[in-house]
Every structure is written in structure tokens, then in C-alpha cells.
Amino acid sequence: MKGLGFIGAGIVGTALAVRLREKDYPVVAVASRTPASAQRLADMVPGCQVYASPQDVVGRADLVFITTPDDVIGQIASQVEWRAGQSVVHCSGAESVDILEPAYRAGARTGGMHPLQSLASINHAIDNIPGSSFALEAQQPLLSDLKDIVNSLLGWWLELKPGDKPLYHAAAVIACNYMVTLVKLATDLWQELGVNPKEATQALLPLLQGTVNNLGNVGLPNCLTGPIARGDLGTIQKHLSALESKAPDMLTVYRELGRQTVSIALAKGRIDGMRAEEMHNLLTANRDGGQTP
Ligand SMILES: NC(=O)c1ccc[n+]([C@@H]2O[C@H](COP(=O)([O-])OP(=O)(O)OC[C@H]3O[C@@H](n4cnc5c(N)ncnc54)[C@H](OP(=O)(O)O)[C@@H]3O)[C@@H](O)[C@H]2O)c1
Incomplete structure (x- = not known):
């Protein structure tokens, strides 16, 4: 199974990492702005290592979730070097997949996976992410990977076309x-x-x-x-x-x-x-x- 990495260890990143690890997805790497946030996630997710920079996560994971605030997603996507064939996904409800354009140009597969849920804290999100609806924006084969992830979270997915997000x-x-x-x-x-x-x-x-x-x-x-x-x-x-x-x-x-x-x-x-x-x-x-x- 593909190794997952997380950039941004806040509410959504931590809840996804915890729940996906429980479903046997290997969560291998995390980095966040504040090392303590990354360590908090790693402490809850067996096998996950904390790294100092987003580039370290991108170097180790096959599927990278950028779970930072929306305003930071584009910066991360343009700052790191992506590998052809790896996948990168953000969780914003407002931003389209276009914000990951630098990764796409480098040959990575890009997508959006927005949990349609109001998540007020990490514990609340861990409880409420399973069974949520998700909006998916991606091309195959990433789209199938994301559908598998949503199914593993017992969720319901809605497929969006480019331009549908607003x-x-x-x-x-x-x-x-x-x-x-x-x-x-x-x-x-x-x-x-x-x-x-x-x-x-x-x-x-x-x-x-x-x-x-x-x-x-x-x-x-x-x-x-x-x-x-x-x-x-x-x-x-x-x-x-x-x-x-x-x-x-x-x-x-x-x-x-x-x-x-x-x-x-x-x-x-x-x-x-x-x-x-x-x-x-x-x-x-x-x-x-x-x-x-
Ligand atoms: N919360 C919701 O209800 C909800 C629902 C659906 C979708 N979303 C989406 O999920 C994404 C994450 O939202 P969230 O609610 O999880 O936000 P959050 O709790 O604020 O977490 C964001 C995390 O990103 C880290 N971060 C900030 N700047 C960074 C940088 N430059 N590099 C690396 N890490 C950085 C933060 O900092 P520290 O490392 O300092 O902690 C924090 O841990 C957003 O795209 C949001 O739109 C949120």
C-alpha cells in the first residue's frame, strides 16, 4: 500500500492520519510549521516519523496530503520538488486542484479531497471524519485511490469537475x-x-x-x-x-x-x-x- 505523508498537523491532518492508520494505511511522515504539532500527530499514529521540512515528507511519501490553512497550500506546492508519479492532495473546500499546478507540472498526480464536515478540534475531528461526505477532484488513477480512502472511512463521495468548487x-x-x-x-x-x-x-x-x-x-x-x-x-x-x-x-x-x-x-x-x-x-x-x- 502507498505510504502517506502529511504536511500540516492540525485538525484535519491529524484526524485523517489517525483514522487512515487505523485502516492499515501506512502513514510514514509528517511535517508542520511547529515541530510540537507534528510530534503530537506522530504520537497518535504508529510508524509515523516527524520531519523538519515539507520536502522531507515529499521525499518519503507516495501520497502527500497538504493539510495546512488554505492560504499556505499554494506556497507549499511551489516550494518543494515533486517526483513524477507521486500524488499530492489538499483538503480545501474553496480551492480547486489548480492550486497544486507546480506539482502537476513536475509530473505528480494532483487532487482535492474535502471533508464536508465542521471540525472544531482534533478529538472532535477524529470522531466525526468517519462517515462524512467528501468532495473529490482528481483524475484517474488518483481518483480511485481517493475513493478507496473515503470508502475506508465509511464516507460518501461526490465527484467534482474543474470549476465546480465555488x-x-x-x-x-x-x-x-x-x-x-x-x-x-x-x-x-x-x-x-x-x-x-x-x-x-x-x-x-x-x-x-x-x-x-x-x-x-x-x-x-x-x-x-x-x-x-x-x-x-x-x-x-x-x-x-x-x-x-x-x-x-x-x-x-x-x-x-x-x-x-x-x-x-x-x-x-x-x-x-x-x-x-x-x-x-x-x-x-x-x-x-x-x-x-
Ligand atoms: N476544520 C474544518 O472544519 C475543515 C473542514 C474541511 C476542510 N478543512 C480544510 O482542511 C485544511 C486544514 O484545515 P484545519 O482546520 O486542519 O486547519 P488547522 O487546524 O489550523 O491546521 C493547519 C496546520 O497547518 C500547519 N501549518 C500552517 N502553516 C504551515 C506551513 N507553512 N508549513 C507547514 N505547516 C503549516 C499549522 O501550524 P502548526 O504546525 O503551527 O500547528 C497547523 O497545524 C484546510 O485546507 C481547510 O480548508 C477544514
Whole structure:
């Protein structure tokens, strides 16, 4: 089996190294900006040696993962000397494989393997990388190697074509980061009721977990519940009135997401086209009854 090397011993590099070693991938080399970070990874991965520089890792591994911050990937790719036939992979969700162009020009196989996961710490990442989805961007035969790696991590892979990355990553930001933003906005509203943000977050968690479970179990659009799914115009009007008086800054986001939600409700089939149009108009109307541009 090919020897793996890691440049960048942070959250993703360490979690991948630990989990892939458990699946019998030989992880042979690691280097990081701070020697202690590389040593921490090596201590968790039997057989892995710490090296002083990225070039040492490239000299010893057949498949090199560059798991540094995104801004550093291009520098590493251009600073080291690559061998024809070896493989180099980064884990960025935003950068395409083009950032590894210097390695490609030297005859190396280049790819991207982005774990579609929010990984906050090394231990959390070790727990959560298995079973994650991964976006793969590579040519054969590296693509097959990466699919084997994802399969060994019990993950699901999505193959991206050149140029797909920005749209793919924008979707991930909407689903993950903006969910955090929405919870923050909800907790802000509850502060009007005297509920502090920590308590509010705790109180919302079962609702969020139930919603995620429904998404998994029932899927879109049938998992949608709530007033828009039911076509409850009166309730939506009450929300708009309350926001106008207590939190007018939130009206724009409430209205915009509401209009997007009407389409899901229509697809679910509990409301007809006429009720959908009424809700859309209510969510578009200004306070004085006019239409937003
Ligand atoms: N965390 C996530 O949720 C997540 C999810 C999906 C993908 N990713 C991607 O995974 C990659 C790594 O992210 P991460 O979250 O693991 O970041 P991280 O925890 O900050 O780890 C990055 C590591 O790279 C090392 N490093 C920095 N500059 C270096 C250099 N010039 N040479 C060698 N090593 C250097 C860091 O420094 P020290 O050696 O000083 O520790 C650190 O150990 C990124 O491309 C990121 O976009 C992250």
C-alpha cells in the first residue's frame, strides 16, 4: 500500500492520519510549521516519523496530503520538488486542484479531497471524519485511490469537475455556517423575552436536532413543518407585526427566507398555488402594503 505523508498537523491532518492508520494505511511522515504539532500527530499514529521540512515528507511519501490553512497550500506546492508519479492532495473546500499546478507540472498526480464536515478540534475531528461526505477532484488513477480512502472511512463521495468548487462550497456555507447564523438570530429574538443566549441555544437544540432527523428520515420537501407548510397566513402576519415592532432589522431575512420556504411548501403539496401566491405576496409586501422592489 502507498505510504502517506502529511504536511500540516492540525485538525484535519491529524484526524485523517489517525483514522487512515487505523485502516492499515501506512502513514510514514509528517511535517508542520511547529515541530510540537507534528510530534503530537506522530504520537497518535504508529510508524509515523516527524520531519523538519515539507520536502522531507515529499521525499518519503507516495501520497502527500497538504493539510495546512488554505492560504499556505499554494506556497507549499511551489516550494518543494515533486517526483513524477507521486500524488499530492489538499483538503480545501474553496480551492480547486489548480492550486497544486507546480506539482502537476513536475509530473505528480494532483487532487482535492474535502471533508464536508465542521471540525472544531482534533478529538472532535477524529470522531466525526468517519462517515462524512467528501468532495473529490482528481483524475484517474488518483481518483480511485481517493475513493478507496473515503470508502475506508465509511464516507460518501461526490465527484467534482474543474470549476465546480465555488458553487459546491457556497452550498456548504449556506447549509452549515448560515444555520449557525440563523440560530444566532433566533437567540437574539428571545433576548426580547429575557432568555439569555446560552439558555436559548440549549432550548433550541432539540428542535434543531429533530429538524435534522426529519431531513434524514423524510427528506425534502416533506420534512417542512410550520406555518408556511400549513398555509397559515394569519400566523405569518402576526410574526411580521411582531418583528416590525420589536426587531425591524430582522424583517428582511424573515421575508426572504419565507419566500424561499413557500416554494418548499408548494412542492410538499399541503398548499395550492393560490395560497402559495398569497403567502409570497404577504412576505413581499412592505409595512404600508406596498411591494418591495
Ligand atoms: N476544520 C474544518 O472544519 C475543515 C473542514 C474541511 C476542510 N478543512 C480544510 O482542511 C485544511 C486544514 O484545515 P484545519 O482546520 O486542519 O486547519 P488547522 O487546524 O489550523 O491546521 C493547519 C496546520 O497547518 C500547519 N501549518 C500552517 N502553516 C504551515 C506551513 N507553512 N508549513 C507547514 N505547516 C503549516 C499549522 O501550524 P502548526 O504546525 O503551527 O500547528 C497547523 O497545524 C484546510 O485546507 C481547510 O480548508 C477544514
